[in-house]
Amino acid sequence: MIGAYLPGNSTVEMKEVPVPVPGHGEVLLRMKASTICGSDIRCIYHEHLGKGPEGYQGVVAGHEPCGQIVKSGPGCRRFGVGDRVIVYHISGCGVCNDCRRGYMISCTSERYRRAYGWQRDGGMADFLLAEEKDLIHLPAELSYADGAQVACGFGTVYEGLEKIGISGNYAVLITGLGPVGLATGALCRKLGAEKIIGIDVVPERMKLALDLKLCDEVLASGPENVAEVRRLTGGHGVERAVDCSANEQARATAIRATRKWGRIVFLGEGGRVEFNPSPDIIHDQKTIYGSWVTSTWLMEELVERLVRWNLHPADLVTHRFPLERVDQAYTLMASGKCGKVAVCFDEEL
Ligand SMILES: [Zn+2]
Numbered sequence: 001m002i003g004a005y006l007p008g009n010s011t012v013e014m015k016e017v018p019v020p021v022p023g024h025g026e027v028l029l030r031m032k033a034s035t036i037c038g039s040d041i042r043c044i045y046h047e048h049l050g051k052g053p054e055g056y057q058g059v060v061a062g063h064e065p066c067g068q069i070v071k072s073g074p075g076c077r078r079f080g081v082g083d084r085v086i087v088y089h090i091s092g093c094g095v096c097n098d099c100r101r102g103y104m105i106s107c108t109s110e111r112y113r114r115a116y117g118w119q120r121d122g123g124m125a126d127f128l129l130a131e132e133k134d135l136i137h138l139p140a141e142l143s144y145a146d147g148a149q150v151a152c153g154f155g156t157v158y159e160g161l162e163k164i165g166i167s168g169n170y171a172v173l174i175t176g177l178g179p180v181g182l183a184t185g186a187l188c189r190k191l192g193a194e195k196i197i198g199i200d201v202v203p204e205r206m207k208l209a210l211d212l213k214l215c216d217e218v219l220a221s222g223p224e225n226v227a228e229v230r231r232l233t234g235g236h237g238v239e240r241a242v243d244c245s246a247n248e249q250a251r252a253t254a255i256r257a258t259r260k261w262g263r264i265v266f267l268g269e270g271g272r273v274e275f276n277p278s279p280d281i282i283h284d285q286k287t288i289y290g291s292w293v294t295s296t297w298l299m300e301e302l303v304e305r306l307v308r309w310n311l312h313p314a315d316l317v318t319h320r321f322p323l324e325r326v327d328q329a330y331t332l333m334a335s336g337k338c339g340k341v342a343v344c345f346d347e348e349l
């Protein structure tokens with residue numbers, strides 16, 4: 001089979017590798033959809049910058065895999081051949097405290113914690129070897145491209161929104177309208193938010209947020225953003241803010257454009273932020289949350305809700321490529337002039 005590797009100089013290397021054979025508790029997936037994440041670009045594609053959980057160990061790329069089981073090893077207890085599945089993208093040891101909570105993202109085992117597409121082979125290949133315990137059932141109502149986005153982006157957003165609480169009572173600010181920001185808009189809508197304000201710098205993304213009705217107002221990033229958000233919210237600011245940008249200015253805007261008693265969650269990775277604790281959060285009784293990926297059980301809950309809400313994450317996919325053209329997929333994602341970019345197989349292409 002063919003697998004795509006990221007040597008770290010903004011190119012993709014294609015290699016012929018043997019189709020893996022599932023061992024005990026493992027399954028072989030025929031890949032159907034594998035989406036590209038901002039973190040692939042940030043930590044791997046241009047240069048190998050990541051360390052620890054974000055260290056890339058020269059494996060097949062792609063940590064947002066979704067496919068169909070074509071072979072199952074001995075000892076599988078729930079899933080079997082023919083099942084459509086999402087892969088929770090971090091395979092943990094399964095027995096540390098964090099794994100037992102379902103947060104394999106935070107697995108503390110240095111030896112056994114391995115993320116797909118980072119430390120073990122990921123989804124940018126014809127087939128993927130996965131552990132059964134990492135699988136989430138993909139219901140018939142959702143496509144594989146829907147599922148691939150749950151594997152990382154939508155799951156991460158859902159977790160963050162559950163932490164701060166979203167409802168029709170609240171105006172929401174989203175800083176950064178890349179795939180994670182767009183997913184935030186889509187989920188906030190279904191959770192009842194009726195005033196969603198987005199901020200970005202890329203015209204394509206701003207237009208997409210409005211065209212898909214994921215934001216009610218979109219502002220070009222600039223020094224007036226806090227005043228603009230206040231103007232749009234009766235002078236008070238939003239009750240909830242979600243940073244999906246990791247940009248220093250945008251993070252400060254998210255904090256300052258949130259009103260008294262408001263909640264802010266940071267999802268965007270990397271970078272820094274500077275703010276003044278007393279005026280910016282303490283005196284206004286605000287809370288800032290950090291949120292990293294999600295748990296396996298919350299991912300299952302999200303999948304159930306996506307069906308109930310008739311929400312299809314694949315609507316955010318603006319470009320699909322076959323595996324042979326995966327290099328173009330990464331180039332496009334690195335340019336930022338797109339929504340979500342997917343590598344698709346068979347019926348998903
Ligand atoms: Zn990701």
Ligand SMILES: [Zn+2]
Nearest residue numbers: 093096099107
């Ligand atoms: Zn663990």
